[in-house]
Amino acid sequence: MAEKQHLYLVDGSAYIFRAYHRLPPLTDPEGTPVGAVYGYTTMLWKLAEDLDKAEGPTHLAVILDKSSHSFRNDIYPEYKANRPPPPDDLVPQFPLIRDATRAFSLSCIEEQGLEADDLIASYARAAAAQNWDVTIVSSDKDLMQLISEGDDSRGRIDMLDTMKNQRISLPEVADKFGVTPDLVGDVLALMGDSVDNIPGIFGVGPKTATKLIQEHGSLTAALDAAADMKKSKLKERLIEHRADAELSRILVALKEDCDLPMAMDDFKLDGVPVEPLAAFLQKHGFTSLLRRLDAGSGSPDRANDLNPAKPATAADVGDSEGNRQAVPDMPAIDRSAYECVQDMDTLNRWIARCEAARVIAVDTETSALDSMQADLVGISLAVAPNEACYIPLAHGGTDLLAETPQQIGLQDALAALRPVLTNDAILKIGQNIKYDLNVLARYDVDVTPVDDTMIISFALDAGRGEAGIGGGHGMDELSVRHLGHSPLSFKDVCGTGKKQIPFGEVPLDRATEYAAEDADVTWRLHKHMKPRLAIEGGTTVYERVDRPLVPVVAQMERHGIKVDRAALSRLSEEFATRMAALEGEIHGEADQEFTIGSPKQLGEILFDKMGYKGGRKGKSGQYSTDQAMLEKLAEQGATIATKVLEWRQLSKLKSTYTDALQAAINPKTGRVHTSYSLTGAQTGRLSSTDPNLQNIPIRTEIGRQIRTAFVADTGNVLLAADYSQIELRLAAHMADVPSLKEAFAAGEDIHARTAKEMYGEVTRDTRAQAKTINFAILYGISRWGLAGRLGVEADEAQAMIDRYFERFPGIQRYIAETLESVRELGYSQTLFGRKTWFPRINSKNGAERQGSERAAINAPIQGTSADIIKRAMVRMMPALTEADLGHVRMLLQVHDELVFELPEGDVEAAKPIIEKVMADAAMPAVTLDVPLGIEIGSGTDWGAAH
DNA sequence: GATGTCACG
DNA sequence: GACGTACGTGACATCA
Known part of the structure; x- marks a missing residue:
């Protein structure tokens, strides 16, 4: 029986606009801009790879817009009239799109007077009618009208958004529009589309449009029903603009009966001939793809298609994410090449290889996730691609019935490894190496120097993730993104849930594959990403701030802080008693x-049963019962709200x-040890x-x-030092606002100064x-x-903003310049050069875009503040040690505060040093126009230290 | 696992 | 005009 045919229709025109905005402005060797072409090429590549897959194409055509004029303009001259012309460096890429398509030996369809959408609709319907399945490669919401399930005689039609790697079928349409595809046009006609004019x-926006169609079943019914609606703005508008909606309905309808310029059978895929593709890739300098092509085809006269034998790798996906560095040539991962080290002779051979390599990856395997509790189970090392080993140290120990495998004694192995791990001339690379540092430190091994692939990734790509793709800095993600390889996962090896076993019980062959692979992958990632730092301007922040911070933070985690268990326990009881009393009163x-x-139950009690006023919200349809809402109810006299x-x-x-x-509280140390993440916050803050x-x-x-339960050890005190108003000070500097800078220089109350500038007088109200x-x-x-926030009307708030900009003109300029730069470059930067990416800054979705804009305005300020305190942390212990205060513990x-523990008698000596390190932390890299004010306090507990 | 809420800078 | 309109986080309880 013949396989079912599956036609892919690629919406080429829409794709290149998206690719253009998402990719860096690459140029080919001749200087022609090719960023969008590159994105387009990688997309075709990915589609070609799916050729043999179940859902993959048997037929494929690319559909392009021929001209900007279509029959819709004849009906409505304003159609798409407000579109800006395409950017200058995109125009020359249009013809290259056709070249790229031809290079893949694919069909390219375009017709005068027809939009790509209409051709796609006509082909899709025709193909489905003869029982082919159809996938439209696009994310255009207009095309969602076509989606259908299909049946015995009709093929199904779905969509594929290659950028988000998401299939779009009935459920996704229902999510987006709340209706079936045949009603999508009605929703679109009500909401309109500012992009297409x-x-x-x-x-009427998307929400209202969906609601109207859901309620009335069709556009016409909704418009007819307007007359009977109760008086409202919406009613007036539906009646007044009825003609607009009806015109819109015609404009959004797809023309599904166009003549088909080319027979569908001609779209049949028979593999992709290598030669023209290679020539195209060569011409435009797409070297990473070219290498893949060479690797995949073996000898040129043999395989001549791009089949999944050698999938185009995530290295190319990585490139399309903007990583311009090609993957260095490295052999594919081969787990069978790893060695399990079970005797001293073998270990010594590996130690010699480490000494020769000078750059090694290290990974520890342990019995738990908490680095302060975990016991060492084994260590893996990598010295080159596929040259990796695993040294089991405590396998089989917990399962008394199992035979303990042969392994080197833990102390013997550590003694042998210590010279390597502490050798200044051998760089130890880890993925989140802070964890390994802490584990090994507990076995008295102080690993140095170190590099961390997770933090390198963060320095390069913070914020770069997009929904559905993942922008994290975890090893598995990095490996897939940069190496095109999925490493064995922990749960592959140890299982999950109840069946999970400790790593120490994993058989050695399996443990070796997993552990050595992690070291191998880490080594490769380092090779791949470290050079990007210099190319992309990440070296300063990484080398001067984040890398030296790793051992500092590791030390802080190991110190931990003492908490008074008895005090917490008393508070718990006190709280429980009061809660029980309140509970009775509330139920009463x-x-x-x-x-x-339960917010759900509470909402129903308050609003349904007790009849208080308040609205539903969100898609979950739940009542809001948050603090703001309850406070409103309390003002109306609802005593139950106060009690809740x-x-x-x-x-x-x-x-x-x-x-x-x-x-x-850690049972061994009696203290609480947090874990800091150096990559947790996109702005560069710790979490x-x-x-x-x-x-x-x-x-x-x-x-x-609760703060008073955080206490100093006997004979010591806690000292808390915090930056005063650091973000406002940085804003004054970065936006260059003279009056704010003067106020900070003079040590004035900054909010009072602002009030004076804004209102002419300082009262409690104006200051607030x-x-x-x-x-x-x-x-x-x-x-x-x-x-x-202020409880005023938007107009009044706008007037205040205008007034603020007038009094502090630099602020408005800073905001405008920051946004302009982020829109152009795709990232913001701190004063020290830390980048944060904003992939959605040019989003067509207004809420999404404006959210990115607000975050982009904040990121340089919050991030600079983070850089400054990190610099202070790196310098702190050396400065204290210099003053014979090396026993002070940070x-x-x-975020803007550091807490120390030190003997009470040393407080006065330590204060000026801590203050100076913090105040001078920006220098010499950056000289601020404002002083950094530091407030210091001390006491036997954290509450008293403030 | 998603959602709502709330603790901090 | 929508987005319950502020930036950045993490933890807990409830509920599907």
Whole structure:
């Protein structure tokens, strides 16, 4: 029986616009811009790879727009009239798209007077009618009208968004439009489309459009129903703009009966001849693809297609993500090449290889995830691609019945490895090496010097991920992205859930494959990514800030901080008692028992049963019961709301702090050891987990009690030093605002100064408003956001923003310049050169784009602040040691604050040193126009140190 | 696993 | 005009 035919229709024109905006401005050896062409080529490559797959194409054609004029312009001259002309460096790429298509020996269809959408629609319907399956390669929402399931005699039609690697079929359409494909046109006609200049109904967006069609079943029915609606803006608009909607319906309809310029059978795929493709790749300098082609085809006279024998790799996907460095030539991963080291002679041979290699990857395998509790189970090393080994040290130890495999004694092995691991001339590469540093430090091995592929990736690509692709810096992700290889996963080896076994019980052959592969992959990633630092300008931040910070933070984690278990326990009990009392009162007011902690149940009690006013929200259809809402209800006199608020606060404090922190005390050290992530925050800040010690309560009196449970060891005190208003100071410097700079130089109250500038006088009210506005500026302002915060109308908020910009003109310029630069380059930068990428800064989705804009305004400020405190952290211990204060311990970092533990008698000596290191941390790389103010306090607990 | 909520800078 | 309109995080409880 013949296989079912599957036609792929590639929406080429739409694709190149997206590729153009997503890719860096590459040029070929002749200087012709080819960024979009490159993206297009890699996409065709990926499609060609799927040739033999179940869902892959048997037939394929590329459809292009021939001209900007179509029959729609005859109906409606304004159609697509507000489109800007394509960018200058995109224009010359249009003809190259056809070249690329031809290079793959694919058919290219375009017709005068017809848009690509119409040709796609006509081919799709025709193919489905003769029972072919159809996949439209596009993400254009107009084309979603065509999607259908198919049946015995009709093929199915779906879509594929190659950039998001997402199939779009009925469920996705339902998610997006809330209706079936045959009604998508009706929804589109109501909402209009600003890009194509389709009017729709003024004031109706996607939400409203969907709702109307869902309720009434069709556009006509919805428009007819307007007359009977209760009086509203919407009603007026539906009636007034009825003609617009009807015109829009015609414009969004796809013409499904065009003459087909070429027979579908001609689209048959028979492999891709190598020669023309190679010539094309060569001409435009797409070397990584060219190499793949060579590798895949073996000898040129043998295989002559691009079949999955050698898939185009994620190296190419990586390139399409903007990583311009080609993958260095490395042999494919071969797990059978790894060696399991079970005797001293073999280990000594590997040690010699490490000494010769000078650059080695190291990975430790342990019994747990927590580096402060985990026991060492084995170590793997890699010295070159496929040259890797695993040294088991504690396998079979926990399962008494199993025979313990032969392995070198742990102490003997560490003694032999120590010279390598501590040798200044041998670079140790790790993926998240802070973990290995902490584990090995507990066995008295201080590993140095180190490089970290996770942090290198962060320096290069922070923020670069997109929904569905993943932009993380984990090893598996990096390996797939840069090496085109999926390493064995931990769960492949150890299982998952109840069946999970400790790594020490994994058989040695399997353990060797897994562990040595991790070291091998890490080594390769380093080889691939490290050179990019210099090329892409990441060296300074990586070498001067993040890399030296790794051992510093590792040391802080190992120090941990003492918490007073008894004090936490007392608080827990106190909270529990008060919660129980509140619970009774709340149930009494509700006249029934329910789960107060369930927002769903609480919402139903408050709004359905008790009848308070408040709206539903979101797609989940749940009532909002958050703090703001409950406070509103409390103002209306709802005592139950006040009680729920108090209950919530206690519940939060108890579960997240007083209970959890007791459980987090390490039984061996008696202290709490957080884990800091150096790649957790896109802006360059650290984040803290397990437990998070960066969000210990301080803002309320009751929460503050928890801080007092963080205590100094006997005879010591805690010293807290924080930067005062650092982000506002940086904003004053970066935006060059004279009056703010003067105020900081003079040590004035900055919010008061702002109030004076804005309102002419400083009162409690104007100062509070000024403070809100100052923060709004840092976070990327919008009139609605400010209005919401200040409780004023948007107009009034806008007037305040205007006033602010007038008084502090540099701010407006800073915002404009920052956005302009991010739109052009794709990333923002801190004063020290740290990049954060914003792939959605030019998104057509307004909410998404504006969200990116706000984040992009904030990132340089928040990121510079992070750079500064990190520089201070790197310099801190050397400076203290210099002053014979090497025994002072730096314990915590909370974004703008450092916490130390030291003998009470040393406080006065340490203060000026800590202050100076922090205040001077930007120098000499950057000289700020504003002083960095430091506030220092000390006491026997963290609360008292503030 | 997603969602809602809330702790911090 | 929508987006319950601010930036950056992590943890917990509930519920499907």
